[in-house]
Amino acid sequence: MNPTIQDVAKAANVSIATVSRVLNNQPGFSEKTRIKVLEAIEELGYQPNAIARGLVNRNTGTIGVLFPSVSGMLSAEVLHGIEARAHEQGYSVIVCNTAADPEKTLRYIQLLSEKRVDGLVFVSEEVTEDYYKAFQRMGVPVALVLTQSYKYPLPYVKVDDSHAAYTATRYLIDSGHKHIGMISGNPTELMAGMGRIEGFKRALLEAGLPYSDSLVETSTSFTYENGVENFPKLMERHPEITAVFAASDEIAIGAIAAAYKMDIQIPEDVSIIGYDNLKHAEMSIPPLTTVAQPFQRMGEKAIEMVLAMKQEKNTESSILSHELVERDSVKKIN
Amino acid sequence: MNPTIQDVAKAANVSIATVSRVLNNQPGFSEKTRIKVLEAIEELGYQPNAIARGLVNRNTGTIGVLFPSVSGMLSAEVLHGIEARAHEQGYSVIVCNTAADPEKTLRYIQLLSEKRVDGLVFVSEEVTEDYYKAFQRMGVPVALVLTQSYKYPLPYVKVDDSHAAYTATRYLIDSGHKHIGMISGNPTELMAGMGRIEGFKRALLEAGLPYSDSLVETSTSFTYENGVENFPKLMERHPEITAVFAASDEIAIGAIAAAYKMDIQIPEDVSIIGYDNLKHAEMSIPPLTTVAQPFQRMGEKAIEMVLAMKQEKNTESSILSHELVERDSVKKIN
DNA sequence: TTGAAAGCGCTAACAG
DNA sequence: CTGTTAGCGCTTTCAA
Numbered sequence: 184m185n186p187t188i189q190d191v192a193k194a195a196n197v198s199i200a201t202v203s204r205v206l207n208n209q210p211g212f213s214e215k216t217r218i219k220v221l222e223a224i225e226e227l228g229y230q231p232n233a234i235a236r237g238l239v240n241r242n243t244g245t246i247g248v249l250f251p252s253v254s255g256m257l258s259a260e261v262l263h264g265i266e267a268r269a270h271e272q273g274y275s276v277i278v279c280n281t282a283a284d285p286e287k288t289l290r291y292i293q294l295l296s297e298k299r300v301d302g303l304v305f306v307s308e309e310v311t312e313d314y315y316k317a318f319q320r321m322g323v324p325v326a327l328v329l330t331q332s333y334k335y336p337l338p339y340v341k342v343d344d345s346h347a348a349y350t351a352t353r354y355l356i357d358s359g360h361k362h363i364g365m366i367s368g369n370p371t372e373l374m375a376g377m378g379r380i381e382g383f384k385r386a387l388l389e390a391g392l393p394y395s396d397s398l399v400e401t402s403t404s405f406t407y408e409n410g411v412e413n414f415p416k417l418m419e420r421h422p423e424i425t426a427v428f429a430a431s432d433e434i435a436i437g438a439i440a441a442a443y444k445m446d447i448q449i450p451e452d453v454s455i456i457g458y459d460n461l462k463h464a465e466m467s468i469p470p471l472t473t474v475a476q477p478f479q480r481m482g483e484k485a486i487e488m489v490l491a492m493k494q495e496k497n498t499e500s501s502i503l504s505h506e507l508v509e510r511d512s513v514k515k516i517n
Numbered sequence: 518m519n520p521t522i523q524d525v526a527k528a529a530n531v532s533i534a535t536v537s538r539v540l541n542n543q544p545g546f547s548e549k550t551r552i553k554v555l556e557a558i559e560e561l562g563y564q565p566n567a568i569a570r571g572l573v574n575r576n577t578g579t580i581g582v583l584f585p586s587v588s589g590m591l592s593a594e595v596l597h598g599i600e601a602r603a604h605e606q607g608y609s610v611i612v613c614n615t616a617a618d619p620e621k622t623l624r625y626i627q628l629l630s631e632k633r634v635d636g637l638v639f640v641s642e643e644v645t646e647d648y649y650k651a652f653q654r655m656g657v658p659v660a661l662v663l664t665q666s667y668k669y670p671l672p673y674v675k676v677d678d679s680h681a682a683y684t685a686t687r688y689l690i691d692s693g694h695k696h697i698g699m700i701s702g703n704p705t706e707l708m709a710g711m712g713r714i715e716g717f718k719r720a721l722l723e724a725g726l727p728y729s730d731s732l733v734e735t736s737t738s739f740t741y742e743n744g745v746e747n748f749p750k751l752m753e754r755h756p757e758i759t760a761v762f763a764a765s766d767e768i769a770i771g772a773i774a775a776a777y778k779m780d781i782q783i784p785e786d787v788s789i790i791g792y793d794n795l796k797h798a799e800m801s802i803p804p805l806t807t808v809a810q811p812f813q814r815m816g817e818k819a820i821e822m823v824l825a826m827k828q829e830k831n832t833e834s835s836i837l838s839h840e841l842v843e844r845d846s847v848k849k850i851n
Numbered sequence: 852t853t854g855a856a857a858g859c860g861c862t863a864a865c866a867g
Numbered sequence: 868c869t870g871t872t873a874g875c876g877c878t879t880t881c882a883a
């Protein structure tokens with residue numbers, strides 16, 4: 184058995200209340216007793232029991248994180264930021280992989296609720312009514328990452344997808360391209376999907392370039408496979424295209440692979456710009472020009488938000504700024 | 518305030534003991550009271566407090582995981598397996614990013630100890646004396662992943678690196694290559710580094726091919742950058758080389774990038790085989806032939822091990838089998 | 852500056 | 868079948 188505060192008290196010849204006081208640095212003990220207690224602690228190798236502490240304090244010093252997928256670079260980056268800031272602030276994080284499954288998600292929220300986590304970070308998924316109800320029952324702060332809710336007043340952190348897509352497309356236009364296509368992710372993913380298409384469209388229109396829906400090839404998701412599959416389709420329908428905006432780096436890299444097979448040179452024949460700036464992007468051949476999302480920062484910010492909400496009960500959402508990362512997959516033409 | 522077991526008891530007109538019984542499905546209540554209690558629970562929206570429960574039961578249903586880096590595909594995959602199996606068995610997982618920093622690691626172990634986690638999974642790092650002492654003080658099962666300890670009796674799960682490296686090299690030899698080089702990771706990382714070099718060497722020798730230390734270019738780590746940096750060095754020193762074994766997929770992809778710049782065609786001029794089979798491998802151009810490590814399975818196995826140790830107090834380590842994944846980065850010559 | 856004692860919410864004997 | 872009660876290890880009044 185681990186020694187308890189009782190053992191320490193006995194060894195130091197004081198009451199447990201006193202031990203508790205020095206442990207928590209609360210006023211009410213002399214220097215002499217402090218030393219005595221500290222010595223006893225040292226000698227016994229005493230470690231406070233965070234569980235007992237949590238029971239009386241009503242806080243556990245842990246935050247739950249819900250991901251639709253924990254493998255995947257994107258989640259890994261966000262998690263990294265979350266973990267770092269959380270631990271820095273004295274919190275631990277419990278990770279849950281919902282696999283984007285509503286039932287599983289609900290079970291996890293329930294679980295985290297029973298474990299009395301002090302807050303929740305919810306990543307990438309849409310907040311359904313069920314989820315929101317569960318959040319309310321928990322009564323702890325919840326922050327959204329890479330998603331937002333129009334129905335429920337939950338603060339979020341993300342980039343302005345539409346704006347970022349605009350930036351990417353604009354870069355293609357400024358590089359001299361006039362025939363630009365897009366391989367989008369799943370447009371029904373309201374959060375990530377629609378905004379990017381919208382930004383793409385706006386950039387084209389604003390530049391006086393013709394836009395038609397056939398210019399965007401929509402995928403079911405944001406994967407490499409989507410890229411290899413859809414690039415050929417897009418090029419077949421619009422052979423005049425000289426540049427494409429991919430809604431994710433994975434799609435972009437898939438597109439590059441497809442192009443390679445079709446004997447289309449990147450960027451000589453067709454330019455490609457990605458979205459995300461994951462590790463993959465710099466490792467591709469050619470290195471991928473892309474719009475960076477600050478994933479780690481998002482994770483950090485999310486923690487800051489839930490911690491702030493614990494105090495002040497409400498926080499602002501934040502739109503983090505994206506950044507264009509120039510590498511070698513876009514050719515400047517004139 | 519959340520309703521407590523007291524509230525439920527009151528609402529159902531029974532004692533808290535009875536409520537506890539139906540909650541835990543312990544014998545000692547009639548069907549009628551069961552219903553009553555369940556209704557009360559439903560009505561109040563009662564959720565058992567896992568913290569209180571943990572205090573009396575002396576188990577928290579959580580397992581701590583220590584990673585040297587939480588970003589990085591490799592960790593993400595392992596974590597995925599850990600998370601999946603843990604939750605399946607009713608456990609949650611707390612992730613800690615040690616950044617391979619001894620002090621930080623010690624602090625985390627301490628923290629997890631105070632939080633009374635039921636077990637620990639320790640990934641990729643060497644177990645120092647300090648760590649081991651801390652493990653002992655905690656008195657909970659610890660399983661090692663992707664590392665092992667010769668000094669301390671800690672069960673581990675990994676692949677046989679030497680054997681896997683042998684397999685990779687052998688594949689190159691069987692494909693007709695006679696001049697084979699290697700770009701290794703950090704050989705001072707006893708666990709991952711040495712074994713792979715050893716396996717490489719053995720395959721060469723066994724095949725009657727000449728081996729010299731200059732055939733292996735050692736890196737400081739296992740990254741993409743190491744690959745781009747060291748491939749040219751290796752080729753300069755040994756222009757006769759027609760195939761190289763890279764100690765990680767990232768190194769391999771870096772090497773491919775370097776080759777691309779040097780106008781060396783992969784696999785026409787030089788073949789490359791990787792190690793790990795991360796997502797990157799299939800996304801590279803050309804798709805990378807590599808030796809797969811079952812990372813997810815390792816994570817699952819690690820949880821199985823700590824859970825088994827909770828019962829039987831000792832478990833065997835396990836060497837998972839690697840697998841050669843043929844893609845397009847190795848040319849068969851004759 | 853200190854200690855006694857009442858919980859935090861729950862489980863597990865022990866009685867009935 | 869059911870209730871009473873004694874803790875689990877800690878924090879926090881309230882007195883001394």
